[in-house]
Amino acid sequence: MRIVLVGAGAMGGALLSGWVAGGQDPADVVVVDSYTPRVNELVAEFGVRGADLNEAAEADVVVLAVKPHQILGVAKALDGALRPGTVVVSIAAGVPLAKLVDALPEGQPVFRVMPNTPALLGKGMSGVVAGPGTSQDQQLMVVGLLDAVGRTVVIDEDHIDALTGLSGSGPAYLFYVAEAMVEAGVHQGLTRPEATALVNQTFVGAAAMLDESGDSATLLRERVTSPGGTTAAALRTLDDHGVRAALLAAVEACVERGAQMASDG
């Protein structure tokens, strides 16, 4: 697949790395980024090519991975560089398909996607929303692009902010919990490297159980919680401090922010 990636920051770079590790031929990937040293770094690391937006003419798919406030400007700048069938993918949070359709040449196939940074390791989770008039083959191509770096669901645009609240932004919540647990270990007298090793492997093990056991988070949590034991004492404290309510509120805030970004000029 011939890919033009516009914006090679945290998320664009993670996708690129996942694609190449997953077997995408780097010679068929062109990176466009306003920060030239970043492009040079990716060219050296992966063997992709650096170029400008005119390369979009040769692409099967153009992935727009710039910041949300930049994306409509970039979409407009693609005018004249796109072939009619070139599929455009936006990964910007809070930018509705309707605005992308308006900014792109009439009839240009466009998809709205919300990936996450574990795509870097082929363990991403992405949501795909098909734009108006797109074909089944185009959707299969976009899903294939995201499946190459993890798992993919096709959803309605009405649910993309909710998906962002769980999987798009979700890795940050888990890193935040990991940071706090390391800090707790240091408070208990462990060295930082010791605490980090314990926390990291606990996340790896718990994530693998969630993924591979087929059991719910509730059942897995109950199996750790011996009656009257240490875990029950810890979980009671989490409840007393409103951690469950805080997570509900955090996802709600994420969803509200997505909606607010959608209505920004």
Ligand SMILES: NC(=O)C1=CN([C@@H]2O[C@H](COP(=O)(O)OP(=O)(O)OC[C@H]3O[C@@H](n4cnc5c(N)ncnc54)[C@H](OP(=O)(O)O)[C@@H]3O)[C@@H](O)[C@H]2O)C=CC1
């Ligand atoms: N980070 C994440 O976990 C996720 C991010 N996203 C979405 O991905 C998009 C990018 O986010 P993120 O990677 O975090 O942001 P970054 O700022 O890390 O990356 C954006 C990159 O695009 C470059 N850029 C800006 N304008 C242009 C332009 N006109 N042409 C080419 N390149 C340009 C920026 O350069 P410069 O710095 O010089 O402006 C920067 O290198 C956002 O829309 C975000 O909503 C979606 C899912 C997850």
Ligand SMILES: O=C(O)[C@@H]1CCC=N1
């Ligand atoms: O924080 C953000 O806006 C982006 C979208 C999802 C993850 N990062």
